[in-house]
Amino acid sequence: MDDALKQHRDQIDAIDEQLLKLVNARAQHARDIGSLKGEGPIYRPEREAQVLRRLLALNQGPLSAEAVTAIFRGVMSNCRALEKQLSVAFLGPAGTYSEEAANKQFGGVSAPVLCNTIDDVFRMVESGKVDYGVVPVENSTEGAVGRTLDLLMSTQLRICGEVTLPIHHNLLTNTATREQVTTVYAHAQSLAQCHAWLNQHLPNAQRQAVSSNAEGARLAASEAGAAAIASRRAAELFTLNVLAESIEDDPKNTTRFLVLATHDVAPSGQDKTSLLLATRNIPGAIVDLLAPLALHGVSMSKLESRPSRNGLWEYVFFVDVEGHCQDAALASALQEIGQRASLVKVLGSYPLAVA
Numbered sequence: 001m002d003d004a005l006k007q008h009r010d011q012i013d014a015i016d017e018q019l020l021k022l023v024n025a026r027a028q029h030a031r032d033i034g035s036l037k038g039e040g041p042i043y044r045p046e047r048e049a050q051v052l053r054r055l056l057a058l059n060q061g062p063l064s065a066e067a068v069t070a071i072f073r074g075v076m077s078n079c080r081a082l083e084k085q086l087s088v089a090f091l092g093p094a095g096t097y098s099e100e101a102a103n104k105q106f107g108g109v110s111a112p113v114l115c116n117t118i119d120d121v122f123r124m125v126e127s128g129k130v131d132y133g134v135v136p137v138e139n140s141t142e143g144a145v146g147r148t149l150d151l152l153m154s155t156q157l158r159i160c161g162e163v164t165l166p167i168h169h170n171l172l173t174n175t176a177t178r179e180q181v182t183t184v185y186a187h188a189q190s191l192a193q194c195h196a197w198l199n200q201h202l203p204n205a206q207r208q209a210v211s212s213n214a215e216g217a218r219l220a221a222s223e224a225g226a227a228a229i230a231s232r233r234a235a236e237l238f239t240l241n242v243l244a245e246s247i248e249d250d251p252k253n254t255t256r257f258l259v260l261a262t263h264d265v266a267p268s269g270q271d272k273t274s275l276l277l278a279t280r281n282i283p284g285a286i287v288d289l290l291a292p293l294a295l296h297g298v299s300m301s302k303l304e305s306r307p308s309r310n311g312l313w314e315y316v317f318f319v320d321v322e323g324h325c326q327d328a329a330l331a332s333a334l335q336e337i338g339q340r341a342s343l344v345k346v347l348g349s350y351p352l353a354v355a
């Protein structure tokens, strides 16, 4: 037994030596690539998505797809840092799902900037104080994040990536039993995502919406009878017990985040384009507006309407379509849409989220 263990550990030591040499050789290439980029952006989401997709296709296990992407995102993050340390803004405080999403996308963020509001995240990127921003845009249970859509209407920023994050909520508290919980703090979206669970298990507790789940966890840590709905990381950060886990009503509950940049992204081969469209408010106008997509074989993955904010009952449409705006089919469709719409704004073409 001891002998067998030693043999495996000797093998691991030998493999680690090779891995160390290999990752350093990789890092050297990344550093050299950095000096070839000149004034262009260091972060290339399309290339990172291609690297991950290729490795996922090659992976034969036993490591899972999630493990492989997590490891290689970490490797790329450290290689990239030799070219430049990137600063990334997102909604704080520490422990938010936005932080998790930023860490997932960038393989760990070396210079995080925690903001109080989604507006601040946009402002930080717009003013050049940070390189990138990460904002939530929609949840599979609760739908669109209205504030993000409203800010996308007026910003000059581009969407350069999307991150999907499975969201598992936990009931965190230092109260001993569920019966003693009198108040539940969480972001309004999270309260809504756990609506049925709360009705069933905590029917008498007062639900109090706060600015973020992490803020709720902070409050719960200092108040007798209080609990919060938040992530496991928030439980660690605020020293709270997990009284119940996975309390979201839909086990597939997922939030989609956008990565905001000041630059465009080249095609990766599997891309999505987000558009903002407006048309005159007449019967059939939206059908007419979208017809060129079908004509050119472009699939639509999302259609969301939002008040335009410059006329009563006037709407704009957020449309996600498959492909990159440089792809021939989408480029032709966009040109035709442009002739019918009162507004066409390409918010960005970016690689489809990698698991």
Ligand SMILES: C=C(O[C@@H]1C=C(C(=O)O)C=C[C@H]1O)C(=O)O
Pocket (backbone or CB within 6 Å): 029, 030, 031, 033, 034, 042, 043, 044, 045, 047, 048, 051, 075, 076, 077, 079, 080, 083
């Ligand atoms: C090395 C590069 O720079 C960055 C790091 C990458 C990597 O480590 O594979 C990939 C894309 C860029 O974000 C590159 O552009 O190829």
